[in-house]
Amino acid sequence: MTTKKLNQIEDQFKTLQILNENGEVVNEALLPQLSDEKLKELMRRMVYTRIWDQRALSLNRQGRLGFYAPVAGQEASMLASEFAMDKEDWLLPSYRDIPQMVWHGFPLYKAFLYSRGHFQGGQIPEDVHAVMPQIIIAAQCTQTAGVALGLKKRGKKNVAFTYFGDGATSQGDFYEGLNFAGIFNVPAVFINQNNRFAISVPVEKQTASKTLAQKAIAAGITGVQVDGMDPLAVYAAADEARKRAVNGEGPTLIETLTLTYRYGPHTTAGDDPTRYRSEHLTDEWEKRDPLIRFRKYLEGKGLWSKEAEDQVTLEAKEDIKKALKEADNIPKQKVSDLIVNMFETLPRPLQEQLAIYREKETK
Secondary structure, X not given: OOHHHXXXXXXXXXXXXXXXXOXXXXXXXXXXXXXXXXXXXXXXXXXXHHXXXXXXXXXXXXXXXXXXXXXXXXXXXHHHHXXXXXXXXXXXOEOOOHHHHHHOOOOHHHHHHHHHOOHHHHOOOOOOOEOOOEOOOOHHHHHHHHHHHHHHHOOOOOOEEEEEEHHHHHOHHHHHHHHHHHHOOOOEEEEEXXXXXXXXXXXHHOOOOOOOHHHHHHHOOEEEEEOOOOHHHHHHHHHHHHHHHHOOOOOEEEEEOOOOOOOOOOOOOOOOHHHOOOHHHHHHHHXXXXXXXXXXXXXXXXXXOHHHHHHHHHHHHHHHHHHHHHHHHOOOOOHHHHHHOOOOOOOHHHHHHHHHHHHHHHO
16 A cells, blocks of 8 residues: 555544534534533533542542542543443443443442452442453453344344553454454444553554554444544544444444543552653643533533532532442452352362361351
8 A cells, every 4th residue: 555545544534523622612513412411411420530530549549449540531531432322232341441330330339349359349230231341451342342243143222332542452352353343243332542651652652553543444344533532522423333333334443532631640550650741741631621621611501510510529529438438338358259259160179278268267
């Protein structure tokens, strides 16, 4: 392929934006038809999640939570896309995508247990169509293709949604998942949240392609890039992708291109973003904060106010307090719990170990 033809292909992937940084509509034709109540509900979820994120980081520093992946700056990408999901759709998240799980029905106290490594944090209620967050980078892409194929074979009018970062696009599972999804034309939506640095490597050093969305071409599926700090653009892209999937028009790869910026560290497990990211860059992206942008838009329509936001803040803090108390009241995990939950039928060596630990635990 000549450089000219490659550039022509890459130029097809223009960033979808509906709201600019000032909360002004710049693409009226693509404005999603959401009611005032739904617009307010989406904002409520974004504010609530920002408060939860701040509290979770504080709890981690206090030793009351374990592993945690910050989400501030990614609320639009995460929550506006989940907002397009149906309750019966399946969610296959990464370890950062706990907010989508909670808004999809996963109890908040279980999210805290998950962070603590408690086995009950991995017990998803039957009516919540989600799988446990994937730790192995990009493995959820192949799983999503399989779940979506199952939905298709059962004749379900539902879709499998999955989330992953830009670093995942350097893994084989990413390509295998998209390829399988394309071959079998399954109802799946792959959402790549591109924060530009994965855990520490700039996206320019991960791939030579101009966009990540264009990687959909090789799989024969639809690729879209979207301003990940714009909740209306993210919702519009996810909603359209879901409609295509339900109508049998195939899967979609959505890249929340570069604008999905994570303010904090990759995780609380020792990452130091100042080693690979400048303070100037952080300041630049904070000006594009999704909450600021959406707040201005809603205030302009007379749908949001400081009083409304204060009320959500109080609600979030109270819910977090209750959920934390509920998590604290769950009996501490024992070694015997780990052994029992490992297999449906324990092999003899584990049966012997179980007997030993249960005897120790009763003393």
